[in-house]
Amino acid sequence: MPHLWTRTPLIRSRHLSRLLGCSVYLKLETLQPSQSFKYRGLSLFIQEAFEKHGESVHLIIASSGNAGLAAACASQELGLRCTVYIHEGLHPDVRMGLEDVGANVVVHGHNYPDAFLGATAHVEREPGAVMVPAYDHPTVWSGHGSMIEEIAAELPNPPKAILCSVGGGGLLGGVLVGCDKVGWENVPVVALETHGSACFYHSLLLSRPSDPPYVPPDFVTPVKVSDRITLAKIVPNSRVSSLGASSPAKEVVEMALDHPGTVKCVTVPDELSMLAAMRIAAEHKFLVETACSTTIVPAYHEGTLERILGAPLTPDDSLVFIVCGGTKISVEELEEYKSDIKQMPPTKVYMNIEGDSMYLGELPVLSSFLTMG
Amino acid sequence: MAPLWRHTPVIHSRHLSRLLGCSVYLKLENLQISQSFKYRGLSLFIQEVKEKHGSSAHLVIASGGNAGLAAAYAAQKLGLQCTVYIFEGLPLDVQTALEDGGANVQVVGKNYVEAFAAAVAHVARDPDAVMVPAYDHPTVWSGHGSMIEEIAAELPNPPKAILCSVGGGGLLGGVLVGCDKVGWENVPVVALETHGSACFYHSLLLSRPSDPPYVPPDFVTPVKVSDRITLAKIVPNSRVSSLGASSPAKEVVEMALDHPGTVKCVTVPDELSMLAAMRIAAEHKFLVETACSTTIVPAYHEGTLERILGAPLTPDDSLVFIVCGGTKISVEELEEYKSDIKQMPPTKVYMNIEGDSMYLGELPVLSSFLTMG
Numbered sequence: 001m002p003h004l005w006t007r008t009p010l011i012r013s014r015h016l017s018r019l020l021g022c023s024v025y026l027k028l029e030t031l032q033p034s035q036s037f038k039y040r041g042l043s044l045f046i047q048e049a050f051e052k053h054g055e056s057v058h059l060i061i062a063s064s065g066n067a068g069l070a071a072a073c074a075s076q077e078l079g080l081r082c083t084v085y086i087h088e089g090l091h092p093d094v095r096m097g098l099e100d101v102g103a104n105v106v107v108h109g110h111n112y113p114d115a116f117l118g119a120t121a122h123v124e125r126e127p128g129a130v131m132v133p134a135y136d137h138p139t140v141w142s143g144h145g146s147m148i149e150e151i152a153a154e155l156p157n158p159p160k161a162i163l164c165s166v167g168g169g170g171l172l173g174g175v176l177v178g179c180d181k182v183g184w185e186n187v188p189v190v191a192l193e194t195h196g197s198a199c200f201y202h203s204l205l206l207s208r209p210s211d212p213p214y215v216p217p218d219f220v221t222p223v224k225v226s227d228r229i230t231l232a233k234i235v236p237n238s239r240v241s242s243l244g245a246s247s248p249a250k251e252v253v254e255m256a257l258d259h260p261g262t263v264k265c266v267t268v269p270d271e272l273s274m275l276a277a278m279r280i281a282a283e284h285k286f287l288v289e290t291a292c293s294t295t296i297v298p299a300y301h302e303g304t305l306e307r308i309l310g311a312p313l314t315p316d317d318s319l320v321f322i323v324c325g326g327t328k329i330s331v332e333e334l335e336e337y338k339s340d341i342k343q344m345p346p347t348k349v350y351m352n353i354e355g356d357s358m359y360l361g362e363l364p365v366l367s368s369f370l371t372m373g
Numbered sequence: 374m375a376p377l378w379r380h381t382p383v384i385h386s387r388h389l390s391r392l393l394g395c396s397v398y399l400k401l402e403n404l405q406i407s408q409s410f411k412y413r414g415l416s417l418f419i420q421e422v423k424e425k426h427g428s429s430a431h432l433v434i435a436s437g438g439n440a441g442l443a444a445a446y447a448a449q450k451l452g453l454q455c456t457v458y459i460f461e462g463l464p465l466d467v468q469t470a471l472e473d474g475g476a477n478v479q480v481v482g483k484n485y486v487e488a489f490a491a492a493v494a495h496v497a498r499d500p501d502a503v504m505v506p507a508y509d510h511p512t513v514w515s516g517h518g519s520m521i522e523e524i525a526a527e528l529p530n531p532p533k534a535i536l537c538s539v540g541g542g543g544l545l546g547g548v549l550v551g552c553d554k555v556g557w558e559n560v561p562v563v564a565l566e567t568h569g570s571a572c573f574y575h576s577l578l579l580s581r582p583s584d585p586p587y588v589p590p591d592f593v594t595p596v597k598v599s600d601r602i603t604l605a606k607i608v609p610n611s612r613v614s615s616l617g618a619s620s621p622a623k624e625v626v627e628m629a630l631d632h633p634g635t636v637k638c639v640t641v642p643d644e645l646s647m648l649a650a651m652r653i654a655a656e657h658k659f660l661v662e663t664a665c666s667t668t669i670v671p672a673y674h675e676g677t678l679e680r681i682l683g684a685p686l687t688p689d690d691s692l693v694f695i696v697c698g699g700t701k702i703s704v705e706e707l708e709e710y711k712s713d714i715k716q717m718p719p720t721k722v723y724m725n726i727e728g729d730s731m732y733l734g735e736l737p738v739l740s741s742f743l744t745m746g
Contacts, residue, residue: 006382006384008382009381009382009404011379011404014406014446018473028404030658031382031384031401033385033387035658073387100391101387278704281660281703281704282703282704285403285408285659285660285661285700285702286658286659286660287654287658287659287660288658327658329658330654330655331651331654331655331704331707331708332708334704335704335705335708
């Protein structure tokens with residue numbers, strides 16, 4: 001059965017290539033049918049559920065975000081029933097957006113864990129119901145990995161690095177699985193989060209053998225899940241809510257440890273993701289949510305990529321940024337970001353790179369970009 | 374010589390397909406190199422200049438907009454000199470963007486006409502200099518027409534119609550040339566302008582044999598340029614400045630008259646283009662200038678497409694909207710549009726379709742969309 005996802009463009013960004021002095025490519029997952037990369041892995045999972053269980057299968061997911069939309073769109077495309085569990089208190093647009101693509105929406109509980117419990121209970125009581133995993137499943141990573149196959153078919157040489165955001169690790173899992181598939185095991189991967197959504201960052205540092213052992217900040221609860229892997233359990237505390245998982249998928253942490261090209265973990269403050277979203281809108285004319293713009297943050301701060309990759313960029317190098325997409329952005333939100341940042345008291349900002357802290361400057365002054373009209 | 378332009382995606386828009394009850398495709402020329410369709414035809418012209426004149430050719434163009442940018446980038450790619458004449462008083466980033474693209478920028482005169490005169494004078498005195506036509510040249514239409522070849526290779530059947538904006542007629546010329554090339558002569562084409570930039574609309578109606586003859590509004594000066602063709606000369610009076618040509622290319626008017634599938638001419642008020650740009654940002658997450666969003670206006674107003682095409686849309690139909698792109702848009706401008714429209718006194722708005730006027734409702738009430746957050 002042919003896959004449902006769209007082959008997306010890999011465009012060479014004039015703005016970023018000029019800024020970084022090398023060839024910068026953007027993989028535009030915003031153009032998937034549900035407007036984010038999630039459509040790849042979730043549609044593959046749903047397609048397999050259809051092949052296994054037939055057209056009476058009922059797909060269930062707990063998600064008020066892009067995973068729910070992806071599952072609903074894929075189910076609609078295949079003519080399958082889909083029920084999305086969301087929690088109370090969300091904007092009516094969330095429900096409408098899901099119903100517009102044919103999902104049955106159930107509002108359950110006060111927060112995401114409650115909604116997830118509702119979804120789980122549903123799957124337990126209905127024989128034909130199947131839970132769609134938002135990020136923690138090999139089929140999902142395999143589907144997401146197709147984006148690397150597409151990129152490899154278009155780039156003459158492996159890139160110097162691939163950069164992507166990390167929430168629960170689904171996208172990173174896909175990037176790593178995809179790299180393996182195309183013979184790019186030696187390509188470094190940079191995994192970006194915000195300081196307040198840094199469950200992968202701390203999990204990777206906790207799991208890497210190190211002497212002395214890594215001591216995470218107080219807000220991290222280390223949870224040893226196997227001989228090799230200790231996960232960081234956190235309460236997400238970031239405005240970049242789409243990245244807000246409490247813990248990453250453990251197999252993805254393991255794949256990251258084992259990736260020969262290495263995975264570099266990086267976190268940035270929310271405000272830099274917000275600024276990056278503003279700059280992407282101004283230059284590239286795309287509206288992307290902050291979970292997505294987080295990926296591009298290093299491009300806008302001189303010296304950070306060299307520090308992350310441990311080497312300067314040269315004109316022969318190429319970089320691939322996964323523009324993961326997502327619908328949680330609007331013109332109004334971008335204007336809010338602008339005014340929020342303008343009103344900040346002078347605040348020193350840092351990028352955390354592999355356990356070290358790199359000072360970037362002070363907000364709001366740091367962004368001369370804000371003074372541009 | 375291989376073309377310089379990029380193959381752009383044709384995406385199925387779930388938002389517009391649901392709204393219109395048929396398959397709506399968007400040809401994403403906002404993803405073209407230089408961020409508009411103009412790169413196709415202008416890069417082809419410049420490539421031919423290089424083949425004919427060699428590397429000493431010096432490209433000259435008068436344009437503060439997307440044509441200048443397209444010419445600059447193509448010249449830079451081919452290692453040729455390019456001078457862009459712009460008039461005084463444009464925002465600084467216009468000059469910066471052109472210089473970033475390798476162009477030498479000359480700021481001359483108080484308006485486009487004066488800048489154009491300076492460009493003409495340059496070409497007259499410099500034997501290596503060649504004027505790049507912004508829209509009125511067969512090579513330009515041939516280059517733009519490549520987008521139709523790409524679309525035809527991807528759509529299983531010819532669409533019920535292709536819709537595009539018209540400024541001077543370069544894009545329309547490309548659409549018509551392209552349709553001829555792929556055997557789509559019978560596909561209707563809908564050519565959209567704003568009321569204040571309607572030089573093509575009035576030219577087509579003036580040139581079509583009709584009894585009684587078409588009487589244009591007072592602000593139109595009819596200019597008979599051949600047996601068949603009378604052009605409308607206007608002073609553009611629209612906020613949608615990128616469409617502001619004083620007269621369309623006469624061969625394009627002739628091709629439109631001769632297109633077997635027919636060309637339907639339509640004009641809309643500026644405010645509906647502004648609203649469409651806001652809605653495209655909210656739903657599709659693209660920032661497009663109003664010259665571009667003008668194309669999508671009918672999709673957002675029930676009954677207009679049926680009226681334009683003379684038949685209802687059915688689920689088996691497909692429509693192609695050319696998303697022509699352009700860089701003259703920002704988040705700040707979209708917010709201005711919103712506040713300007715909110716502050717309008719109650720105003721009846723009409724769409725002009727082939728000489729008739731269709732009442733659409735009253736602004737600002739018409740757009741319930743504005744009340745969405």
